[in-house]
Amino acid sequence: MKVLLRSHCLVNQKYWSVNKRYLNTLGLWNEELSTDIKHKIENHWQSKLHQESFVENDKNRQKYYVLSMFPYPSGFLHMGHVRIYTISDAIARFQRLNHKNVIHPIGWDAFGLPAENAAIDRQLSPEDWTLDNIAYMKNQLKKLGCSFEWERELATCDPEYYKWTQELFLKLHEAGLAYQKEALVNWDPVDQTVLADEQVDENGNSWRSGAKVEKKLLKQWFIRTTQFAKELYEGLNDSILHDWRDIIKLQKHWIGECNGVNFYFKIKRSSDVRENDFVTVWTARPDLIEQVKFIAVTRNHLLALKEDKNISGTQKLSVELVNPFTSEVLPVFVTDELEFEPLSDCYAGIPISSEEALRFAEKHDIQFSPSSDTNDFSDISFKQKEVCEKAKKINVGGYWSSAKLKDWLISRQRFWGTPIPIVHCGKCGSVPVKREDLPVKLPKLSRLSNKGKSPLKEESDWLNTVCPKCGGKAQRETDTMDTFVDSSWYFLRYLDPKYQDDMFSKEKAFQMTPVDLYIGGKEHAVLHLYYARFVSHFLHSLGLLPEREPFKRLLVHGMVMGRSFRLKGTGQYVPESKVEKIDMKKHKAICKDTGEQVIATWEKMSKSKQNGVNPEDMFNEYGIDTTRLLILADVSPTSHRNWNSNTFPGILNWQRRLWLTIRDFLKHRNNLPPMIPESEFKAQDDYLWDSRNYYIKGCTFNYVISQQISIGVSKQQGLTNSIRKAPPAVFAHSLQFERALATQIILLAPIAPHFASELWAGFVFAPNRLNNSGEIFWEKTVLEQDWPQIDNNYELELVCLVNGHENCVVKYLPSDLDQLKEEEAVKVALSQAEIQNTLKARNMIDVDFKLYPGCECRINIKTDQPPPKEEKQMLESSS
Structure with missing residues (x-):
């Protein structure tokens, strides 16, 4: 049998595991921990890291879906990628060690302008460029040691994926939520495509090309997200959401308060009223929609710019709008006399309910009839509901929204994107492609050479087709979809990337969603998150998802x-x-x-x-693994990380001390040193028992509750300090030392899996084992262990606070704390002398109760007045 420890660190051979493949140590313990040794460790363990994929129909374990935002395949990993995917991997491994049935997928956000421009510059096809980048980055992620379920891998540029993005479009179209209309858009003259408002900087330049953005009238495809505005706004108060923090404020600000209703007024030009030509009119008084007598728009409104770019003062336009409830033809004015809602460009003039609208109507000779019940608000709610229901029935709106929120413009005039599954027929108009004909594939091109212009309009074999409705000649839609559409639902395709009956399996969706933890950058916390939430709400309305909200918990990492x-x-x-x-x-x-x-x-x-x-x-x-530790240490995942080599020595020294600890453990277990006095041994044993429990509690809390992995790293360093204080006799003879060292390595495993695997291989091959309770699985790798548990007789804390300041702590055994109810916790807190003194002359107005099983319980008593200045200062200094 191979001797795995070299030179003078010999080990009793009967303790070597027969499972050589997974538990063989390199046996380099007498060598200094150099970078070369680390590379040998990583090469040795890379293919041996235990990884368990999600097991379907496992009713014995709780599912845990941890999702990291999928990367754009730029061709190489950057340190931002290392951060997000190390965080994701650490949490996935932590949850597996806690017996969760973990879903941890990965894929590629592979469509978009950067790939297209890169391919043009290199005279390649964007497909070849993208697939080469995916292959290289995939290898880098595997090298990083990420435990992704690669069998779930997908790429949005794969026809087997975008077939179902097209299916999503058809579902939206059938529901009346996808429509095409002329719009004033931001046009990038260099990249020759439409830009969203968020892709234009404060100087009016394109976020990518840097070109001055132009305003252009184009016929565009939209998704009517405003129809779900109120639902999306209220969904942010759903109890399912945890740790969304300021993201809720960002989302609410984006949506706006839904205190009015959108209605669709058709545009009348001369005697012509076109079916799909309409303006969205918002009003805070939907009950008075029949009383709208004029429409006013700003100078930047489509109707104003289309008629005359140099309008000054107040001017009546040649176009008119048709009130869908009365069929009355209404005049349209461009004006700055009226106060428009913030970020709104349209005003519904109701003279009978607004002094401002009344003055405007009188000044411009707009006829209206006073109503006797204008100020009767007794049945306003009933009337509003009645009007909205009628509007929905005749498809002219009726949905509550904010005045500023606009529908989602998804058209992009570029090649490398999901084709919109519509054909245009001279006889039938715009007709959806039949489902059996999906996917509408992009044509195969060997290269893109005409910079800034999509070749789809010139690919006649692809462009010319037949109408699905009448069979006559037709042409395909040449706009492709915004990449935000691809990323609005990818987490559902992960459930079964090969499923062929629909976008995803409804049965699996009810088993595996919503996502338990979503990890990504704050730059995507508004638009991407808004669109993903919209799609989830929409699919839930079709009965395809168990919850409206797609993501329970967020971890928004810093740059x-x-x-x-x-x-x-x-x-x-x-x-x-x-x-x-x-x-x-x-x-x-x-x-x-x-x-x-x-x-x-x-x-x-x-x-x-x-x-x-x-x-x-x-x-x-x-x-x-050192890189993984460096990216996680010192700074909370939610904060920006200033990359500075001055912080490296702490991690490098910690790894060295862990290495020395296993070396010393092997040495003392092979050559037993003499015992120390029993009282001293017991004191050491008790100290290690207390340290083990204390750091398990803290590290667990930081992994799963506070999401402060950096503090979890520092807690582990604290445990290392406790372990290394022990004298040789304790290394050799103490059960509590053995337990503490096993705990140390398991706590490390999620964040440094290669290094921890080698430490564990050395640990389990040491002779004279003391722990035979079943707590340690000696024949298994570190990534197959159970996450360490606090001992039953180690007391946990009920932390009692008043107005956020800690007053006192009450100790509980773990089993008792985990069963603690809010009512009992309040009673216990109020019985404490410190709390009673703090609450003198104050009234308790609220209680915030949070129980973290296995860690602690917090009860924050809120009062009707803050503590006196002196007391507040004292509390702050003590905390």
């Missing part, structure tokens, strides 16, 4: 920031190698070549700023 250097005079970025640092605390530096003053700042890592760090360089210089 990885690099220090950038710019010449003060020109603003030109220069690499760090050309900078002489004078005083980095005061951000002072000069250019080595010219002596010019340099401005040093922390900015998001990017090539253009020359402040990026290549993950491959980190892997090579420090090792994969």
Whole structure:
């Protein structure tokens, strides 16, 4: 049998596991932990890391769906990728160790303008460019040690995926939620495509090309998200949502308060009223919709710009609108005399209910008849409901929304995107493609050479087709979908990427959704999250999903920031190698070549700023698991991470101390040192027992509840300190030492799986085992262990607070704390002398009760007045 420990660190061979493939240690314990050793460890364990995929129909374990936002395949990982996918992997591994049935998928957000432009620059097809990038990045993610379920992998550019994005469009179209109309859009003259408002910077330039954006009238496809506005707004108060924090405010701000109703008024030009030509009119008084006597628009409204770009003052337009309830033809004015709702460009003039509208009507000779019941609000709610129901029945709106919210414009005039499944027939108009003819595939092109223009209009074999309705000649829609459509539902396709009966399996959706934890950047916390929520609400309305809200819990991570250097005079970025640092605390530096003053700042890592760090360089210089630990340590996942090598020594030293601990453990278990006095041994044993329980509690809380993985890392370092204080006799003879060391390695495993696997292999092969209680599975790898549990006789805390300040702590055994109800907790808290003193002369107005099983319980008593100034200062200093 191979001797796995070298030189003078010999081990009794009968303790080596027969499971060589998964438990063989490299046996390098007498060598210093160098980068070369780390690489050997990672190469050895990379293919052996235990990973369990989701088991369908497992009724014994709770499912846990952990989802990270899928990457755009740019061709290489950056440190932001390393951060999000290390966080995701750590949580997935943690939940598996806690016996959860984990879903942890990955895929590629593979359509879009960057790939198309890159392919054009290189005279390639965007498909070849994208697939090559996916292959390279997939290899990097595997190298990073991420435990993704690769059998669920998908790419949005795969016809087997976008077939179902097209199915989503058809579902929306059938429900009257997808429509085409002329719109005033942001046009990028360089990239030759429409941009959303959010893709235009404060100077009116394109976010990608930098070109000055133009306004252009185009016929565009929209999704009527406003129909679900009130539902989406109220859904943010759903009890299913946890840890959304300020994202709820961002979402509510985006949607706006839904205190009015949208109605669709058709446009009348001369004697012509076109079926699909309409204007959305919002009013806070839907009960008086029949009393609308005029419509006013701003100068930036489509109707105004289409008629005359140089309107001044108040001017009546040649077009008119038709009130869908009365068929009355209404005049349309461009004016600044009226006060429009913020971010709204349309005003419903109801003279009988508004002094402002009355004055405008009288001034411009608009006829109306006074109503005697205008001020009778007794049945306003009933009337509003009646009007809205009627509007829905005749398909002219009737849905509550905000004045500012607009429908989702999904048209993009580019090639590399999901084709919109519509054909245009001279006889039948716009006709949906039949489902049996999906997917409508993009044509195969060897390269894209005409920069800025989609070739779809020139691909006659693809463009010309037959009408699904009459069989006559027709042409395909040449607009493709915004990539936000692809990403609005990808988490549902993960459930079964090969399912062929629909977008996803309804049965699996009811078993596996909603997502338990969604991890991603804050830059996607408004639009992407809004669109994904809309699609989920829509599919729930069809009975296809068990919940309206798709994501229970959010972990919004901060960016990885690099220090950038710019010449003060020109603003030109220069690499760090050309900078002489004078005083980095005061951000002072000069250019080595010219002596010019340099401005040093922390900015998001990017090539253009020359402040990026290549993950491959980190892997090579420090090792994969060290890189994972560095990206997680020191800074909360929700905060920006300033990448600074000054923070590295702490992690490097910690890994070295863990390595030495296993070396010492093997040495003392093979060559038993003499015992120490019993009282001293017991004191050491008790200390390790207490440390083990204390750090299990803290680390578990930081992994699963507070989401502060960085604090979890520091807690583990604290446990290492406790373990290394033990004398040799305790290494050799103490059950509590053995338990604490096993705990240490298991706590480490989710964040450094290769390194922890090697530590565990050394640990389990040591002789003279003491723990035979079944708590440690000696024949299994570290990633197959149970997450350590607190001992039954270790007391946990009921933390009692008043107005957010800790007053006192009451100790409970774990079994008792986990059963604690709010009513009992209040009673116990109010019986404490410290609480009674704090509550003197105050009334209790509310209680916030939070129970974290296995960790702690918190009860925050809120009063009708804050504590006196002196007391507040005392509490703050003590906490």
